[in-house]
Amino acid sequence: MKNVTAQSERGKNPRLRAIFKHSTPYLYLAPTLILMIVLLAVPIFMVIKYSFYDNVIINKNPVLVGLENYKTILSDVRFHKAVKNTLYFVGVSVVGHLIIGMSFSLLLNNRVFGPKTKGIFRVIYALPWMFTGAVIAILWQMMLNPNGVINYLLSVTGISSTKIAWLSDRSYALGAVTFMNIWAGYPFFMVSILAGLQGISEDLYEAASIDGANVFQQFFHVTIPQLKPILISLLTLDFVWTIFQFDLIWITTGGGPVYATETLSTYIYKQGFSRFQYSLASATAGLVLLACTIIAIFYARQQKEGV
Amino acid sequence: MKKYLTVALVGLMLLAMSSVGMAVTLEFQQWWEVELPAGVLRGIADEFTAQTGIEIQLLSNPYADTNTQIAAGAATGTMADVVGLDGAWVYDYAKQGAISNLSALMEKRGYNDAQLSDQIKVDGATYMIPVVNFAYPMLVNVDLLKEAGVTEMPKTWSEFKAAAQAVVNNTNAYGWVIPLSTSSPSGIQNQFMSWLWASGGFMLRDGRPDLVDNEKLIKTVEFVKSLFDENLIAPGAYSMTEATMVEEFVNGRVAFMTTSLAHINLIRQGAPNLNFQAIPLPVMDGYEGQSGVVVANWGIGIAANSKYQDEAMQFIEYLMSPEVNARLAEAANAFPGNIYAEPDYSAADPVFVDSYEIFKDSYAINEFTGLPTSEHLMRIFNDHLQLYIEGDIKSVDSMLEMIQEQWVRAF
Numbered sequence: 132m133k134n135v136t137a138q139s140e141r142g143k144n145p146r147l148r149a150i151f152k153h154s155t156p157y158l159y160l161a162p163t164l165i166l167m168i169v170l171l172a173v174p175i176f177m178v179i180k181y182s183f184y185d186n187v188i189i190n191k192n193p194v195l196v197g198l199e200n201y202k203t204i205l206s207d208v209r210f211h212k213a214v215k216n217t218l219y220f221v222g223v224s225v226v227g228h229l230i231i232g233m234s235f236s237l238l239l240n241n242r243v244f245g246p247k248t249k250g251i252f253r254v255i256y257a258l259p260w261m262f263t264g265a266v267i268a269i270l271w272q273m274m275l276n277p278n279g280v281i282n283y284l285l286s287v288t289g290i291s292s293t294k295i296a297w298l299s300d301r302s303y304a305l306g307a308v309t310f311m312n313i314w315a316g317y318p319f320f321m322v323s324i325l326a327g328l329q330g331i332s333e334d335l336y337e338a339a340s341i342d343g344a345n346v347f348q349q350f351f352h353v354t355i356p357q358l359k360p361i362l363i364s365l366l367t368l369d370f371v372w373t374i375f376q377f378d379l380i381w382i383t384t385g386g387g388p389v390y391a392t393e394t395l396s397t398y399i400y401k402q403g404f405s406r407f408q409y410s411l412a413s414a415t416a417g418l419v420l421l422a423c424t425i426i427a428i429f430y431a432r433q434q435k436e437g438v
Numbered sequence: 439m440k441k442y443l444t445v446a447l448v449g450l451m452l453l454a455m456s457s458v459g460m461a462v463t464l465e466f467q468q469w470w471e472v473e474l475p476a477g478v479l480r481g482i483a484d485e486f487t488a489q490t491g492i493e494i495q496l497l498s499n500p501y502a503d504t505n506t507q508i509a510a511g512a513a514t515g516t517m518a519d520v521v522g523l524d525g526a527w528v529y530d531y532a533k534q535g536a537i538s539n540l541s542a543l544m545e546k547r548g549y550n551d552a553q554l555s556d557q558i559k560v561d562g563a564t565y566m567i568p569v570v571n572f573a574y575p576m577l578v579n580v581d582l583l584k585e586a587g588v589t590e591m592p593k594t595w596s597e598f599k600a601a602a603q604a605v606v607n608n609t610n611a612y613g614w615v616i617p618l619s620t621s622s623p624s625g626i627q628n629q630f631m632s633w634l635w636a637s638g639g640f641m642l643r644d645g646r647p648d649l650v651d652n653e654k655l656i657k658t659v660e661f662v663k664s665l666f667d668e669n670l671i672a673p674g675a676y677s678m679t680e681a682t683m684v685e686e687f688v689n690g691r692v693a694f695m696t697t698s699l700a701h702i703n704l705i706r707q708g709a710p711n712l713n714f715q716a717i718p719l720p721v722m723d724g725y726e727g728q729s730g731v732v733v734a735n736w737g738i739g740i741a742a743n744s745k746y747q748d749e750a751m752q753f754i755e756y757l758m759s760p761e762v763n764a765r766l767a768e769a770a771n772a773f774p775g776n777i778y779a780e781p782d783y784s785a786a787d788p789v790f791v792d793s794y795e796i797f798k799d800s801y802a803i804n805e806f807t808g809l810p811t812s813e814h815l816m817r818i819f820n821d822h823l824q825l826y827i828e829g830d831i832k833s834v835d836s837m838l839e840m841i842q843e844q845w846v847r848a849f
Contacts, residue, residue, distance in 0.1 A: 188513055188534060189530070189533055189534040189535075191535065272682075276674060276682075277672075277673040277674045278689075278691065294673050296673045296674040296676070296677070298674070298676075298677035299673070299674045299675060299676035299677040299678070300676075301828075304677070381621055382621070383677065384619070384620065384621070384677050385619050385620035385621025385622070385677070386620050386621070387618075387619065387620030387621075387676060387677065387820075387821070387824075388618075388620065388676035388677060388824055389620075389676075389821050389824050389825055389828075389830075390821070401814075401817070403509075403513065404506065404509040404510065404513070405811065405813050405814045405817060406811055406814045407530050407534065407811060409513065
């Protein structure tokens with residue numbers, strides 16, 4: 132009875148009705164907005180706030196120090212090394228993912244193989260994607276052990292008879308973890324590009340063929356332009372994901388030997404959980420956030436233009 | 439009818455809520471279950487539940503993962519109620535206020551702490567109780583030594599080097615193994631400093647770093663470097679963890695390994711027919727004093743964020759009771775943390791029995807226990823040691839100066 136009265140009151144009051152009408156979409160959005168605030172906005176705000184204090188969590192009465200933590204981080208040679216390693220790790224990984232993902236997706240999209248063969252290879256090629264970072268790390272750690280399969284294969288094929296310590300040698304370690312990351316991540320590119328390839332109209336290839344375009348010309352002038360929106364999205368997302376790759380590096384090398392594989396993620400972890408310098412860790416995370424935000428803006432703009 | 443149904447449902451809900459409130463479940467995060475024979479810790483926890491009604495949920499992971507998870511829990515205030523601790527972690531968690539003051543809890547419950555063999559304190563208050571203690575003797579693959587023609591166990595560094603050289607020359611194995619992975623730099627404490635401590639050396643003086651001009655430490659660094667230079671150490675040391683080190687030994691790829699007695703179970707499981715024994719760590723040539731043997735603990739503490747401080751302390755008291763503590767020590771191949779515990783080692787592994795004799799002839803030492811950010815200190819030492827071994831740092835004096843400069847900042 133009360134509800135009926137309230138509804139009739141609301142029906143009579145045009146202002147109340149207008150407010151209710153305008154707030155309805157926001158009510159639908161509320162669950163998502165609340166989740167985003169709790170899971171994204173609050174943690175980001177806290178990390179940024181922490182970065183301006185002398186130290187937090189272990190210090191019950193932290194003091195505001197402004198940009199001091201950023202100055203400390205930016206003048207730390209280990210941070211410079213971590214940035215350099217991260218750029219190498221991310222750059223090579225993203226390019227590796229793209230090349231291998233593209234190659235495999237082109238193989239799976241051709242007309243030579245039957246659907247059954249393609250199906251089997253799709254599963255085989257996608258296998259690395261099924262494993263967690265920890266499993267991949269342990270798997271490759273065993274294979275790259277000085278007594279592991281890789282050295283054995285190099286030895287029986289006569290390529291190298293020495294037991295190379297892939298993860299312990301500063302000359303090889305960064306390359307080895309980057310290779311592992313490429314292996315772990317290419318299936319995402321492969322699956323996405325394959326979906327894109329299947330969406331390209333055959334008419335375009337036929338028209339190009341009639342115009343006299345060879346296979347390579349068709350690839351660069353039909354396939355790549357058609358895949359461009361997907362490729363830009365993939366590259367942007369992969370860039371951001373790879374910056375935060377942690378478990379693979381931590382389990383295999385821990386950022387060593389002697390900072391040879393130190394990336395921003397291991398650097399932040401050590402600042403936080405080994406030195407308990409949470410403010411310095413937050414400042415570093417703030418800098419990474421800045422870099423990722425720039426990438427995200429570029430990504431959003433690109434998406435907008437695409438639309 | 440609807441009314442009665444509603445009343446019945448509400449009643450059921452209230453009953454369920456009240457029963458939820460009554461049952462206490464303690465989360466116990468540790469790495470012990472992984473290293474103990476299957477079912478031992480679960481059995482002890484179930485017996486505690488049968489006696490008290492307090493449930494124990496075991497959160498078991500390997501040592502390094504446990505460290506990571508506890509560190510994350512400490513930072514976010516989500517630590518498990520009861521946590522397995524290493525003495526090296528205590529200072530930082532105590533200073534963070536992440537673990538509870540056990541002195542206060544013991545006093546509140548009227549617990550007699552005189553029965554505890556040791557307590558790890560920060561600023562005079564106990565934050566960790568060692569439940570069981572592990573010695574780190576040297577394990578030897580006897581068959582490999584025989585194959586290499588080594589007839590006597592080495593007692594000095596030069597004898598050790600000669601034996602390691604013989605192993606490398608006459609077998610497919612290496613002499614020694616040291617895990618120096620940056621992710622878990624405890625190799626500096628357990629495998630490197632053990633050489634120094636066995637020869638009566640120290641890295642601290644009056645609780646402060648004493649690395650520069652420390653003659654015994656300089657000789658230790660030079661000794662280990664010479665083992666690397668002469669390729670007597672298993673390759674891959676710089677990314678090797680303790681678990682991989684044990685695998686190397688299990689697979690017969692190294693003759694000597696300095697390791698925790700906790701690993702005897704793992705070695706027996708991995709290689710039931712491996713012929714190995716324990717020997718005291720060889721000492722610096724000319725040293726005739728008593729040897730220090732590295733001791734690591736399975737320590738226990740209570741999270742400051744736990745709602746069940748009293749129940750958690752009750753569980754610790756149970757683990758530290760003479761009978762339970764003795765059983766845990768027997769199963770873990772360790773020495774008990776309760777002085778009244780009388781473990782029956784008659785059925786113990788012969789390697790453990792030998793190690794017990796070595797332990798009794800030595801003194802327990804671990805200078806990293808209770809140091810601020812001790813893992814960070816080990817990591818600094820680890821990085822500089824690698825740089826010196828690889829020739830990037832030209833002299834041992836420069837290396838020790840660099841380390842000391844960074845260590846002092848942490849104190």
